Amino acid sequence: MKKTVPDLALFGGVPAFSQSLHVNRPNLGSREVFLQCIGEMLDRRWFTNDGPLAVELETALAEYLGVKHCVLTCNGTMALQLVCRGLDLQGEIIVPAFTFIATAHAPSWQGLKPVYCDIDRETSNIDPEACEALITERTSAIIGVHLWGRPCDTERLEAIARRHSLHLLFDAAHAFACGHRGRKIGGFGDAEIFSFHATKLFHTMEGGAVTTNNDALAERIRRLRNFGFNPQGVMEGLGVNGKMSEASAAMGLANLGMIDRLLREAKTNYQIYQDGLSGIPGLNLIIYDDAEGHNHHYVVVDIDEDRVGLSRDQLLAILRAENILARDYFYPGCHRMAPYDSAVQGDASRLPVTDELASRVLVLPAGGAMSREQIKPICAIFRLAIAQSHTVRSMLSSNSGVVMDGCSSVI
Numbered sequence: 001m002k003k004t005v006p007d008l009a010l011f012g013g014v015p016a017f018s019q020s021l022h023v024n025r026p027n028l029g030s031r032e033v034f035l036q037c038i039g040e041m042l043d044r045r046w047f048t049n050d051g052p053l054a055v056e057l058e059t060a061l062a063e064y065l066g067v068k069h070c071v072l073t074c075n076g077t078m079a080l081q082l083v084c085r086g087l088d089l090q091g092e093i094i095v096p097a098f099t100f101i102a103t104a105h106a107p108s109w110q111g112l113k114p115v116y117c118d119i120d121r122e123t124s125n126i127d128p129e130a131c132e133a134l135i136t137e138r139t140s141a142i143i144g145v146h147l148w149g150r151p152c153d154t155e156r157l158e159a160i161a162r163r164h165s166l167h168l169l170f171d172a173a174h175a176f177a178c179g180h181r182g183r184k185i186g187g188f189g190d191a192e193i194f195s196f197h198a199t200k201l202f203h204t205m206e207g208g209a210v211t212t213n214n215d216a217l218a219e220r221i222r223r224l225r226n227f228g229f230n231p232q233g234v235m236e237g238l239g240v241n242g243k244m245s246e247a248s249a250a251m252g253l254a255n256l257g258m259i260d261r262l263l264r265e266a267k268t269n270y271q272i273y274q275d276g277l278s279g280i281p282g283l284n285l286i287i288y289d290d291a292e293g294h295n296h297h298y299v300v301v302d303i304d305e306d307r308v309g310l311s312r313d314q315l316l317a318i319l320r321a322e323n324i325l326a327r328d329y330f331y332p333g334c335h336r337m338a339p340y341d342s343a344v345q346g347d348a349s350r351l352p353v354t355d356e357l358a359s360r361v362l363v364l365p366a367g368g369a370m371s372r373e374q375i376k377p378i379c380a381i382f383r384l385a386i387a388q389s390h391t392v393r394s395m396l397s398s399n400s401g402v403v404m405d406g407c408s409s410v411i
């Protein structure tokens with residue numbers, strides 16, 4: 001355990017970890033199920049195009065999520081693009097800027113213009129009131145993001161969408177196995193999309209899904225996903241290749257069979273962090289509502305610089321020097337990133353809560369194979385740095401050899 005500020009790797013100490021700890025090391029699920037499915041796939045020589053593994057996974061996921069239709073895709077970005085096409089969205093969509101860039105890129109790739117909406121300070125999710133104020137005659141949809149898996153205010157957003165005859169979508173990439181008012185995320189709005197990227201709690205290496213209770217929309221998306229062919233193989237119009245391969249579906253079945261264990265492990269990791277970081281003034285772990293049901297996949301801390309004595313970026317540099325690769329998700333917000341930054345420029349100041357939260361939060365290593373033995377020293381480094389923040393600050397300002405690690409927002 002490090003005892004003094006010079007023990008910190010940023011100031012020349014030995015890094016706490018010889019191997020890098022990543023924010024979301026992939027879960028493995030059941031190796032046996034995965035290898036068995038892959039073996040069967042090889043025997044069948046059926047590798048994609050609605051193969052039996054993909055069909056089995058679609059059925060199992062629809063049941064698990066309590067939604068009528070689950071349409072698997074090659075990734076979450078494609079799932080969102082397919083929904084935009086399937087609903088024939090036009091013009092503008094209203095979307096939060098405090099999210100992964102794909103939430104904005106997918107509709108933009110479909111020719112839609114993202115109009116950025118500020119977020120609610122308590123939930124970090126799209127602020128319904130601010131959203132309604134942005135609606136114009138060009139608006140066709142609202143896209144909420146259940147950030148860190150915490151549900152959007154679906155009731156108020158549904159009321160707004162109804163009042164203005166808009167479509168309502170949710171980016172549920174973070175929210176697998178999360179709930180809201182007794183229902184699982186997946187069946188809200190016109191449709192929700194999931195990402196099953198390797199870094200997500202439930203994953204298929206690369207993959208995603210559209211979930212919806214709308215029969216016609218699900219059918220349309222199935223056709224769009226398969227180049228525009230209908231089930232009889234007749235070409236009906238412009239489509240794309242958005243299918244999930246059998247190998248990815250095998251990974252999904254291997255993970256879904258273990259989902260209760262994966263959720264338990266995530267919650268345990270979260271609780272170890274919660275214990276280890278409790279009582280540090282100005283450092284607040286984002287809280288999840290157990291009554292709603294949560295996956296505890298993201299361990300997010302909010303840094304109040306005035307009380308902590310160090311900035312989020314200074315803490316990030318301290319952690320990264322120890323090979324603790326914490327991230328500044330989703331700094332600086334989509335509205336301040338290319339290609340959207342040029343369009344908003346001065347206008348960007350109307351997202352004050354987004355700007356503030358994006359500069360305050362830090363996402364810590366969690367996910368598959370993180371252990372108590374790894375989490376405890378991470379918490380101890382926070383305690384040491386914050387208890388000695390005066391010394392850290394003065395060493396940072398006097399020590400020109402210290403390199404503040406750059407912060408980027410890539411998964």
Ligand SMILES: *Cc1c(COP(=O)(O)O)cnc(C)c1O
Binds near residue numbers: 076171173
């Ligand atoms: C991961 C993620 C996506 C993108 O999903 P891919 O499967 O990587 O295309 C979209 N939105 C959010 C909020 C994400 O975290």
